[in-house]
Amino acid sequence: MSESAKQGEVLVRAESVSKLFSSRAGETLAVDDVSLDVRRGETVGIVGESGSGKSTLARLIMGLQPVTSGRILFEGQELSAMTGKAQHALRGKMQMVFQNPYGSLLPHYTAVGNVAEPLRLHNRGTRESRRAKALELLELVGVNPRFADLSPRQFSGGQQQRIAIARALALEPDLLVCDEPTSSLDVSIQAQILALLEELRGSLGLSCVFISHNLAVVERLADRVAVMRTGKIVEAAPTEQLFADPQDEYTKTLLAAVLPVRA
Known part of the structure; x- marks a missing residue:
């Protein structure tokens, strides 16, 4: 199938996903019956306040935590059903950028060692x-290759995040999940x-899931935005529509608190 024909295909699908955490203090339903699609070439933003379940959902999508119920599918294959080589190969197609670089x-x-490590782990080249x-890749993300042999602590926070993004791109993933990558x-x-x-x-044709507490980010x-509160998606819509005509009162509250982020 041609790349143009693939555009718009569902790459990742969450179907009625829930995640229950148990502790001595009791049980917490962090994600509650969430369904969400991410299509090829699309960026889906997931927003909500701290504790809304958005970061847990990101980890479920990545297969970093098992779902309690429901299922996550990548290219039509259920993550929980994958084992061994299939699971290892999948890791090359899904990468994550974290809050703290x-x-x-x-x-x-x-x-340079950090960026090359995924290639070594997947026996590439x-x-x-x-x-x-x-x-x-370091040059692509704006890190001068002359400084490639410095350690991460010798870079600023912004440069560290650029290095982390370069590492996430090393395996040429189809999906990039960014969990609050700018909040620090x-x-x-x-x-x-x-x-x-x-x-x-735009240049790499990535599909992205972008997690944030700030709608302005x-x-x-994002092409579409899903708003989470107490583990549920309370509203989801194309970005322009959601900003112009929010339906849920919680979304309206978040929009009222927006701080602009400009280049």
Whole structure:
């Protein structure tokens, strides 16, 4: 099938997904009967306040946590049914960018070593070709290759997040899940990272799930927005429609609290 024919196909589907956590304090339903599609070439924003379940949903989509009920499908295959080689191969197609870039990078590896590590783990290329690919990716995300052999702690927070994005792109994934990737950065750096993700999405044809507590952040990137509250999706609509005519009172409250993020 041609790439143009693939556009609009459902890449990831969550079907009636719930996630229940149990502890000594009791049980918490973090995700409650959520259904959501992400199509090829599309960016879906998931917004909500802290504790709304959006980050848990992101981890369920990535297969980092098992669902309690319902199912997650990637290219029509159920994640929980995959084992061994199929599961390992899937990891190359789904990558995640986390909120804290320094915490997600390997501190004892250099910048280029961090970016090359997924290629090594998936046995792609030679040591020399992996380094060459990693240097290309660092340059793509705006990190000067001259500094490739520095450790993550020698970079600013914004540069660390660029390195983390380069690492996430190393395996040429179909899906990029970004969990609050700008919330730990100051506003001017947030705008730079958003502009970078916007550019990469267009040039690489990525499908994205973008998690944020701020609707202004996803407004720039998302084709559709799902609003979560207490584990449920309370409203979902194309971005322009949701901003122009929100239906749920909670969405209206979030919009009233929007802080603009500009380049």
